[in-house]
Amino acid sequence: MSTVTINELATRERRGVALGVIAAAQLMVMLDLTIVNVALPSIQRSLHFSSTNLTWVIDAYVLVFGGLLLLGGRAGDILGRRRMFFVGIALFSLASLAGGLATSQLLLVIARAVQGVGAAIASPTALALIAVTFPEGHARNRAMAIYAAMTAAGGALGLVLGGALTEWATWRWVFFVNVPIGALVLLATPFVLPKVDGHGGRLDIPGALTVSGGLALLVYGLVQAPTAGWTATGTLLAFIAAAILLASFIVIERRTSQPLLPPHFLINRNRAGGYVIALLIGASMLSLLFFLTQFLQEQLHYSALRAGVSYLPVPVMVASTSLFLSRKIKRFGIRVFLTAGPLLVAVGIFWASFLTPTSSYADVFGPLVTFGMGMGLTFVPLTLNAVSSVRNHEQGLASSLLNTSQQIGGSLGLAVLVTVAATARRHRLEAAARALHGVGRVSPRAQVDATVHGFQEALRVGASSALVAFVIAALVIRVQRPKKAPDSP
Numbered sequence: 001m002s003t004v005t006i007n008e009l010a011t012r013e014r015r016g017v018a019l020g021v022i023a024a025a026q027l028m029v030m031l032d033l034t035i036v037n038v039a040l041p042s043i044q045r046s047l048h049f050s051s052t053n054l055t056w057v058i059d060a061y062v063l064v065f066g067g068l069l070l071l072g073g074r075a076g077d078i079l080g081r082r083r084m085f086f087v088g089i090a091l092f093s094l095a096s097l098a099g100g101l102a103t104s105q106l107l108l109v110i111a112r113a114v115q116g117v118g119a120a121i122a123s124p125t126a127l128a129l130i131a132v133t134f135p136e137g138h139a140r141n142r143a144m145a146i147y148a149a150m151t152a153a154g155g156a157l158g159l160v161l162g163g164a165l166t167e168w169a170t171w172r173w174v175f176f177v178n179v180p181i182g183a184l185v186l187l188a189t190p191f192v193l194p195k196v197d198g199h200g201g202r203l204d205i206p207g208a209l210t211v212s213g214g215l216a217l218l219v220y221g222l223v224q225a226p227t228a229g230w231t232a233t234g235t236l237l238a239f240i241a242a243a244i245l246l247a248s249f250i251v252i253e254r255r256t257s258q259p260l261l262p263p264h265f266l267i268n269r270n271r272a273g274g275y276v277i278a279l280l281i282g283a284s285m286l287s288l289l290f291f292l293t294q295f296l297q298e299q300l301h302y303s304a305l306r307a308g309v310s311y312l313p314v315p316v317m318v319a320s321t322s323l324f325l326s327r328k329i330k331r332f333g334i335r336v337f338l339t340a341g342p343l344l345v346a347v348g349i350f351w352a353s354f355l356t357p358t359s360s361y362a363d364v365f366g367p368l369v370t371f372g373m374g375m376g377l378t379f380v381p382l383t384l385n386a387v388s389s390v391r392n393h394e395q396g397l398a399s400s401l402l403n404t405s406q407q408i409g410g411s412l413g414l415a416v417l418v419t420v421a422a423t424a425r426r427h428r429l430e431a432a433a434r435a436l437h438g439v440g441r442v443s444p445r446a447q448v449d450a451t452v453h454g455f456q457e458a459l460r461v462g463a464s465s466a467l468v469a470f471v472i473a474a475l476v477i478r479v480q481r482p483k484k485a486p487d488s489p
Contacts, residue, residue, distance in 0.1 A: 015139070015143075018194075021189060022147065023146050023150050024181060026150040028092070029122060030150060030151055030154025030155060031157060031161065034159050034289055035158035036057060036061075036162065039165070039171040040057065042166055043171050062410065062411050063212075064116025064117055065120050068120035069123065071204075071400075072122075074203060081128050085189065085193065086189050088118045088125065089122050091114060092115055094114075096111075096115060097175070098114070099115065099175035100174075123400075129193055138326070141329050142326040144326070145322040149322035151406075159293060160312060163308025165177060166304045204252070204259055207249055210245045210248045210249040214241075214244075215246075265397065265398075269477075270388075270477055274386055274402070276472055277342065277378075277473055282413060284345055285375065288459065291455045300360070317368075318375050322376045322380050329381065335477050338378065345374035345378060346463045349463040350459070352367035352368075353457075386398050386399065386401070420458045421454035421458040423454075424454040424458070428450035
């Protein structure tokens, strides 16, 4: 065997291990978007959370993660990607340990926020490391497919794993499980990931603070509105402060010499269209996972474990579809898949909106399979689209914008859809009460009907979001199908 062949095999093996490390890190980060959901009732009983404060166990992670992604990606470009990847995973693992050991509400919420900081640093640098580790062509397509599969399937796998850990151990293990994974990733990082020096420059801290604060206040206002009221003083103040901070971010970005988000970066129609698609799909994805989980546990009376296992069709379809695409994208290009994916996501969620109080799991299975196939078709081309034609020193920015779009879409979308569900439920209960003419109370059956009606309306809005993503993909994305390369001499 020639020396060249031996070197090639060694390089492939090293890249394979590197991909395993990056995929494990991304899966860990994405799992934590949902792994805690099915453990919330146990956490509430253990730490005596009120129903209102309990939402911050989720929101603290999602808001910080989404708000700081731009800064995390830019930090990797400027300070070095492997270094910042290591820092992000270390922070995430330590915060996971602290979350599992938390003895009070405040300590748990702080741990979740620090997890969000670590995830915001690690996730965009992971995608940027793939772009610089794997050469363009089949090797990079396959690596991107695995990364995208971890991203798209992480939410559903989080529900499966969270249910199993809550059922068989305690809620604390939904945090502890990250510690050994993080430790292995940290041990392997210096040996298998390429050292990519930073390109120097200055981090735009004012821009990061204003955009993170503005988005956090916007989501806070949307979360509070259903209970406090849209015209309540606290709700209005949150919206006003969010508008001021986001306007300040735009002014800062236009005036600073090294902005967090350079204005020229969004001129490319394919990238800009891809970010909007990611935002809309993020909202759609969380709508199905959030409301269907409640339906399985409240209406079908599933245990946390059974509810989690019910989602297995999603990661199975995402993984199989993603690997199939890694072999077909070179031939057909990304546009056809990026158009079909959101359409299937919309069909799957709209199908789920026809569930009724008498539905069974047989009625859930079809929507989950369709949804999972759509997510697999969407995330691989979306990921490739985000980092294509991007200069090396802006790979982290491109990666973080994709992740930011998805996470902020999920945060804002879920806040809006929870409002939609609560409003629809209230209107249905008011109609039932009027039908009684003030005689007697609304029956338990009518209350169940109102709750499911709220889920249906929210899911239909979520399906509409995916349908808009399909329209944007069809009208905006113009990536040409790759030409057949000439034979090598």
